Amino acid sequence: MTMEYKDLIESKNSVRDYKEKEVDAATVKKIRDFAQSCERLDDSIGIDIRFMDNDTVYRQLDGYAGYKGILINAPHYMIVLSEKKDHYIENGGYVGESISVKAHSLGVDSCWITFKDSRTVIEKLNIVTDKEVVAIMALGYGKKRFKKVTGNVTLGKGYANADFQVKDSVTSPRMPLEEIVFLDTWGNKATVDELVNRAVYEPLNYARMAPSTLNRQPWRFIIDGGLLILTVRDDEDTNLYEEQIDAGIVMLYCKKVMRETLCEISWNLEPVENKYNIPDNYKIVASCSM
Ligand SMILES: Cc1cc2nc3c(=O)[nH]c(=O)nc-3n(C[C@H](O)[C@H](O)[C@H](O)COP(=O)(O)O)c2cc1C
Known part of the structure; x- marks a missing residue:
């Protein structure tokens, strides 16, 4: 299977x-x-x-x-x-x-x-x-097997009640989805229900689990209508190589889970106009139509 x-x-x-x-x-x-x-x-x-x-x-x-x-x-x-x-x-x-x-x-x-x-x-x-x-x-072959923890999302109650503890229980915690997905403009946090309504909750929630250098989780997403914008943070202790690798990894997770849950997407790596008030330490690395 x-x-x-x-x-x-x-x-x-x-x-x-x-x-x-x-x-x-x-x-x-x-x-x-x-x-x-x-x-x-x-x-x-x-x-x-x-x-x-x-x-x-x-x-x-x-x-x-x-x-x-x-x-x-x-x-x-x-x-x-x-x-x-x-x-x-x-x-x-x-x-x-x-x-x-x-x-x-x-x-x-x-x-x-x-x-x-x-x-x-x-x-x-x-x-x-x-x-x-x-x-x-x-x-x-690792010496230890990690226990898989799964759960269901409780809708309508916000992130605090989302029973979705995957990865948070093991060694490398992840940021909550609400910290990394914005609607229309930077900082305008999306709720679980808004993401579910737009059918992007699952792809982005799984994208959040992507590995990244030093577990820095540098990715932030902006949803602009049918366009998904991927931005990545530029940190002092990481270099351009690490930023670009981290971006490539998260694009894989997004694409694969989009395919399973929503639709086929194709990442566009060409520049996108920054009309989203993105702070200086982040840059747009890719976008896709959903
Ligand atoms: C580009 C890249 C380089 C990494 N380099 C190392 C490394 O040199 N040593 C290490 O122990 N982990 C390394 N990691 C693993 C990350 O620390 C790990 O993915 C992150 O902490 C999240 O943990 P998880 O993959 O167990 O969920 C690297 C990850 C990435 C994406």
Whole structure:
């Protein structure tokens, strides 16, 4: 039975503590095959995905990649290399997370790993390529299984009564949806009922569960009639790469859950006029018609 994307998102967490056990070859092949053919944000951008084992990666990148240079010790790593074109980093976030969700559907855990610059990673790992590293991910079987918590939304009573505790109960809490979705203009918070009436409650509520660098949850959405605008925060402790990766990941979650609950959407990465009073530390990164 194939699980819905919503269920996969709900039950997925970043895993940092791995068993030594390697992922079996058949499962690795399924992940690799998926990686070759999975949906992209922009099909015209060439991507090359390498799967590498612990002995090729861990000693080379520990001290360099990962929060504070501490690399997660995992049996496998995935390196996503991309052709350098407009929006290639957002595309890398989209594809990288898509593979991570696929791995999760096959019982394989993962965690994104931050890094400073592509060239150093390529040199340290002896990769021969004309592309840039856009994603590094640890893969394997986590020592602990997270308990999946689900619930129903109680309508008409606002967020405080929404019985939807997914992810809030485990290690990385998420902001309430009302803090991240605005109607018509910045700061005009949308209520649960307004979002349900517009049929965007589910997609945005699942988008909120997207992983992001340092769990900073930089995304804010503005609903302008039938247009959904995605903005992302520019923080001092994150760089442009991390902002664009975080944006790509949330676009994946939105698109997949929109497809399951509302309609097919297509993200437009071209500039949109800022008529929404967006503060200086946020910028519009994409929009879509719903
Ligand atoms: C681009 C990116 C880089 C990340 N880098 C690291 C990392 O180097 N080390 C780490 O432990 N977690 C890393 N994470 C995982 C985030 O901290 C995690 O997604 C966030 O805290 C939310 O937790 P959850 O994924 O368990 O829901 C990264 C996530 C993203 C999206």
